[in-house]
Structure formats: structure tokens, C-alpha cells
Amino acid sequence: MPKTQATYQLTRFAPTPSGYLHLGNILSFLITSSLAKKHHSKILLRIDDLDQSRVRQAYIEDIFITLDFLEIPWDLGPKNQKEFSQEFSQIHRLESYKKALESLKEKQLLFACECSRKQIANISTNAQYPGTCLNRKIDLKEENTNWRLITNGHSIQFKSLESGVYNSFLPDNMQHFVVRKKTSLPAYQLASVIDDINFGVDLIVRGQDLLDSSLAQSYLSSLLPSNSFSDITFKHHQLIMHSKNKKLSKSKGATSIQGLRKMGKSKADIYLLLGDFMGFKEPILCLEDFEKAYIEKAG
Ligand SMILES: [Zn+2]
Structure with missing residues (x-):
């Protein structure tokens, strides 16, 4: 009897448009x-x-x-830039982020912090927030303050695609992490959690560099009103920047897809590079090749 295959409803591509998409983003999408x-x-x-x-x-x-160039399709969300700005920008969801922040505030889980990045860097060797403002009782209404979460040492667990359950604690660099920024806009961790809950995401695939974020987000979700975040299964994949592959490390600094295209690389060239990184034996020339090889390799 074949082992029953778990089915997930919804996963996502979640790029941050603060640079051109690079090979690392594409690997994650593939x-x-x-x-x-x-x-x-x-x-x-x-x-x-x-x-x-x-x-x-x-x-x-x-x-x-x-x-579009790499012919990578998706099912839900904006089909173009216009749809994105009209319907799907996170700016349209500020109300739901605000609601979450209000519930944390009511539970007295937040404190205001006026430290600058520079001040934190000066007193902390590992960028860990030393809790400077934790007991200063700065009014949350004070302008130009970050809202930080009062965190404690309780353990965190989430579902892992590889190991079933992943158990850990909040890492040092995530102690009292920021949930609302000085601009009054919600911070990445909070917006990401609320979006994943509201869209009904149940499978998150991201690089190993975001493991700390997954822990922070799981921790945060456990403090929010009843929600489905703990039903999400996570997959943290290896990163290109840790690659020993010469072709890839040579292209370091020039790994944006736009940059590679300007150098004359075709769609197939980019798939070949990523297939090579994954260690697939057969040449990978398109999405279907990658999916087939990945599913076979992953068993
Ligand atoms: Zn502070």
C-alpha cells in the first residue's frame, strides 16, 4: 500500500519588491x-x-x-502590476494588521521602544535587542516608537515537512521583536502571519535563512486570537549563497534574473544553473523538468 500523501490547500510565492528577483528567489519558487x-x-x-x-x-x-520569462505560473493573487496595486497591495489590508496589533495591546503584550538601530548596535554585539525600553513604560501612543513584543522563554513548535514537528525556542535575535515600526506601519513578521492566516495558507516554503522568522511567526501567532497558523507545515530549503558550485558562486553579485538576461542568458540557461545547484543528474531546461526531478529526488 502506498503511503498516504498529505494534501495541502495553498502555498505561496512571497517576494519582497526591494530588489530585482535573483536566483535565490527563483530556486524558492521552483x-x-x-x-x-x-x-x-x-x-x-x-x-x-x-x-x-x-x-x-x-x-x-x-x-x-x-x-513570465521563466514561465512559472501561479493560481491566485494579482496577474499584473495594475491588479496588484488596485487589489492586492498589503496597503489594502492595514485594517486586519491593526486589529491584530490592538489585540496584542489589549493583552498587554507590547511595549514602546525609542531605540535606534545604531543605539542597539552600540550596546549589543550580536544585534540582539537588550531590552532597553522593556521597563521604561513609554506610552504606546508616543510617536516615532517601535512597538515590540514582550517575549518569554516558552518553547515553540511547528509542523515540518521533513521531520513532522520542529521544536525550538525563540532565537536571541528575535527576543522582543518589532511588530509595529516607527512609521506606524506593521512590521514584516506581523503582516506575514496575518496574511498567511487570512489567505488560508497551509504550506510555507522558504529558505533556511528564514528559520528564525518561522519561529518568531509561530510564537506571535500563539498570542493572537484563535487562528489556524499552527496548521501550517513548513519547508526550509538550502540556500544558493551556501553553494560550493563554482558557476553559481562566480555569478555572485550578478544573480538577478534581469542581470543574467542582460548577459545573454536564456530561460534554459537559468534552469540549467538551478538544476545543477540541486544536483539533478538530467539537464533541467524548464519548470516541468525541475518539478519532475525534484519530486523524484524528494521521493
Ligand atoms: Zn528600546
Whole structure:
């Protein structure tokens, strides 16, 4: 009897438009696509554009251009830049982020912090927030303050695609992490959690560099009113920057897909590079090749 295959409803591509899409983003999308195919999930394109100081229209446009160039489809979310700005920008969901922040405030889980990045860097060797403002009782209404979460040492667990359950604690660099920024806009961790809950995402595929974020987000979700975040299964994949592959490390600094195209690389060249990185034996020339090889390799 074949082992019963878990089915997931929805996974997502969630790029931040603060630069042109690079090979690392595409690798993540290809693994997401492969797992969506394997588990019969739909894919949502969610562009995380809350960090307005870093977002550029050209980077948003690049997401559509690059997905189109590499022929990577998705099922839900904006089909183009216009639909994105009219319906799908995170700016349209500020009300739901605000509601979550209010509930944390009511539970007295927040404190205001006026430290600058520089001040924190000066007193902390590992960028860990030392809790400077924790007991200063700065009014949350005070302007130009971050809202930080009062965190404690309780353990965190989430569902893992590889190991079933992943158990850990909040890492040092996430102690008292920011949930609302000095601009009054919600921080990435909070917006991401609320979006995943509201869209009904149940499979998150991301690089290993975001493991700390997954822990922070799981922790945060456990403090919010009853929600489905703990039903989400996570897959953290290996990163290109850790690659020993010469072809890839040589292209370091020039790994944006736009940059590679300007150098004359074709769609197939880019798939070949990524197939090579994954260690697939057969040449990978398109999405279907990648998905087939990935699903076979992953068993
Ligand atoms: Zn502070």
C-alpha cells in the first residue's frame, strides 16, 4: 500500500519588491511549485510591499516580467502590476494588521521602544535587542516608537515537512521583536502571519535563512486570537549563497534574473544553473523538468 500523501490547500510565492528577483528567489519558487504539484496545492502570489522605503515600482514590475520569462505560473493573487496595486497591495489590508496589533495591546503584550538601530548596535554585539525600553513604560501612543513584543522563554513548535514537528525556542535575535515600526506601519513578521492566516495558507516554503522568522511567526501567532497558523507545515530549503558550485558562486553579485538576461542568458540557461545547484543528474531546461526531478529526488 502506498503511503498516504498529505494534501495541502495553498502555498505561496512571497517576494519582497526591494530588489530585482535573483536566483535565490527563483530556486524558492521552483521548490514551491514542485511541492505544490506533489501535494495538489494552489499557489498564491503575495507581494510583501509594506516596507515602502525599500519598495520600487520597477521591482514590482520585475516580479511579473521574470515569472513570465521563466514561465512559472501561479493560481491566485494579482496577474499584473495594475491588479496588484488596485487589489492586492498589503496597503489594502492595514485594517486586519491593526486589529491584530490592538489585540496584542489589549493583552498587554507590547511595549514602546525609542531605540535606534545604531543605539542597539552600540550596546549589543550580536544585534540582539537588550531590552532597553522593556521597563521604561513609554506610552504606546508616543510617536516615532517601535512597538515590540514582550517575549518569554516558552518553547515553540511547528509542523515540518521533513521531520513532522520542529521544536525550538525563540532565537536571541528575535527576543522582543518589532511588530509595529516607527512609521506606524506593521512590521514584516506581523503582516506575514496575518496574511498567511487570512489567505488560508497551509504550506510555507522558504529558505533556511528564514528559520528564525518561522519561529518568531509561530510564537506571535500563539498570542493572537484563535487562528489556524499552527496548521501550517513548513519547508526550509538550502540556500544558493551556501553553494560550493563554482558557476553559481562566480555569478555572485550578478544573480538577478534581469542581470543574467542582460548577459545573454536564456530561460534554459537559468534552469540549467538551478538544476545543477540541486544536483539533478538530467539537464533541467524548464519548470516541468525541475518539478519532475525534484519530486523524484524528494521521493
Ligand atoms: Zn528600546
